[in-house]
Amino acid sequence: MSFTNNLPSYESLLEFQEVYLRAIALSWRDEEFKKALEDDALLALQHYFAYKCPWNINLNVVAPGPRDGWDKQAKKWNLPKNSMTFGVPLKPEADEECIALAAYNDAGPTYLFSCC
Secondary structure, three states: OOOOOOOOOOOHHHHHHHHHHHHHEEEEOOOHHHHHHHHHHHHHHHHHHHHOOOOOOOOOOOOOOOOOEOOOHHHHHHEOOOOOOOOOOOOOOOHHHHHHHHHHOOOOOOOOOOOO
């Protein structure tokens, strides 16, 4: 799967939110989709919803634990925590730090937390 590496925009985040909610709803009634989502979330979203994520990201969906779910009595969700992993590159040679930092920032579409 290839990515366009667009910088996340407000619109692309809203689009992802919509697809994510559709995926939850479908996973509640379709075990085959739920398995596909857990095996390769990006591929499942592309196959079932024609959604191609614009960011270079690893999206992992995990099966819920025994305590995760809707609590009827409390009328609230008990949800597993979302997680985020990001990498810090190795430090360049001292005489190239400024150039390397500027190049990292310029690569913004590749790294969600760059400044551009």
